Amino acid sequence: xxxxxxxxxxxxxxxxxxxxxxxxxxxxxxxxxxxxxxxxxxxxxxxxxxxxxxxxxxxxxxxxxxxxxxxxxxxxxxxxxxxxxxxxxxxxxxxxxxxxxxxxxxxxxxxxxxxxxxxxxxxxxxxxxxxxxxxxxxxxxxxxxxxxxxxxxxxxxxxxxxxxxxxxxxxxxxxxxxxxxxxxxxxxxxxxxxxxxxxxxxxxxxxxxxxxxxxxxxxxxxxxxxxxxxxxxxxxxxxxxxxxxxxxxxxxxxxxxxxxxxxxxxxxxxxxxxxxxxxxxxxxxxxxxxxxxxxxxxxxxxxxxxxxxxxxxxxxxxxxxxxxxxxxxxxxxxxxxxxxxxxxxxxxxxxxxxxxxxxxxxxxxxx
Ligand SMILES: [Zn+2]
Numbered sequence: 629x630x631x632x633x634x635x636x637x638x639x640x641x642x643x644x645x646x647x648x649x650x651x652x653x654x655x656x657x658x659x660x661x662x663x664x665x666x667x668x669x670x671x672x673x674x675x676x677x678x679x680x681x682x683x684x685x686x687x688x689x690x691x692x693x694x695x696x697x698x699x700x701x702x703x704x705x706x707x708x709x710x711x712x713x714x715x716x717x718x719x720x721x722x723x724x725x726x727x728x729x730x731x732x733x734x735x736x737x738x739x740x741x742x743x744x745x746x747x748x749x750x751x752x753x754x755x756x757x758x759x760x761x762x763x764x765x766x767x768x769x770x771x772x773x774x775x776x777x778x779x780x781x782x783x784x785x786x787x788x789x790x791x792x793x794x795x796x797x798x799x800x801x802x803x804x805x806x807x808x809x810x811x812x813x814x815x816x817x818x819x820x821x822x823x824x825x826x827x828x829x830x831x832x833x834x835x836x837x838x839x840x841x842x843x844x845x846x847x848x849x850x851x852x853x854x855x856x857x858x859x860x861x862x863x864x865x866x867x868x869x870x871x872x873x874x875x876x877x878x879x880x881x882x883x884x885x886x887x888x889x890x891x892x893x894x895x896x897x898x899x900x901x902x903x904x905x906x907x908x909x910x911x912x913x914x915x916x917x918x919x920x921x922x923x924x925x926x927x928x929x930x931x932x933x934x935x936x937x938x939x940x941x942x943x944x945x946x947x948x949x950x951x952x953x954x955x956x957x958x959x960x961x962x963x964x965x966x967x968x969x970x971x972x973x974x975x976x977x978x979x980x981x982x983x984x985x986x987x988x989x990x991x992x993x994x995x
Pocket of ligand 1: 726727880884920921
């Protein structure tokens with residue numbers, strides 16, 4: 629047997645063995661102060677404007693809540709513990725929700741209240757009251773149209789959007805991002821070359837490709853006035869009510885721009901101004917902030933300085949499972965993915981075991 633494949637087999641066996649370790653064992657051998665969970669939405673309906681994320685139905689989400697409620701803590705518990713003011717039981721669970729979608733209020737809130745489970749809702753301040761549409765919403769609607777159009781129509785639209793030969797001054801998105809998104813999207817794009825190319829081209833754009841995405845939507849959905857036909861994000865009044873009921877409101881940015889693109893000054897301006905808006909809305913003394921997508925690669929020293937200058941922002945949230953990081957950073961496991969069998973049982977133990985089996989959960993290279 630060649631050397632490499634033996635190595636590969638051993639590695640795979642190790643990964644499998646680590647993944648098989650039950651949560652109670654991990655809790656003992658590699659305890660965490662807090663296990664953050666991040667969801668985006670929960671719904672029993674097919675949401676045409678949310679094709680880029682998985683989500684659980686009510687029963688599945690309620691099973692998660694029931695499973696974790698005994699260990700659930702609130703934001704203040706975690707913040708006070710991280711500041712070393714109070715102690716908290718190891719392996720506590722913190723529920724969080726990103727993007728401020730309307731289901732947070734109408735579906736998630738009643739379930740959390742029924743079980744007295746605290747949570748943080750991270751909102752994008754410009755998206756409240758649907759004042760601005762998240763570009764991923766428009767992207768999802770475009771995908772829904774691409775699913776239904778015939779090849780000739782797809783070809784015409786592609787020709788209108790992507791001039792041939794491609795104009796070098798015209799910005800184009802990332803091919804890799806497009807491929808990754810298409811792989812994960814809940815969309816049935818016809819297998820034809822032209823349908824696939826159109827979907828891939830569109831999915832390669834981010835917030836700064838708004839112009840292209842809007843133009844595509846005009847061509848794909850000309851009979852629809854503008855954007856989605858239903859409310860997508862929470863209203864300001866709903867956010868205020870969540871805060872009045874004891875939930876914590878955090879900022880997820882003004883829009884959903886990846887913050888890696890910003891220099892230190894712009895980064896600080898964006899974090900602080902969106903957190904100030906949330907402070908005004910919620911009446912909270914302190915406001916947590918969760919990075920759109922991820923805070924990976926953003927200098928922790930720069931972030932520490934921002935927090936020192938703006939003490940009302942106390943903890944930052946990221947999405948790298950159980951990764952060890954700076955004291956002010958709380959990582960979270962994405963819990964959106966429903967159980968593979970589609971049933972109503974919780975898959976949190978599996979998600980936690982998988983997160984704990986990653987080297988980053990218990991290993992930190994010495995600097
Ligand atoms: Zn987000």
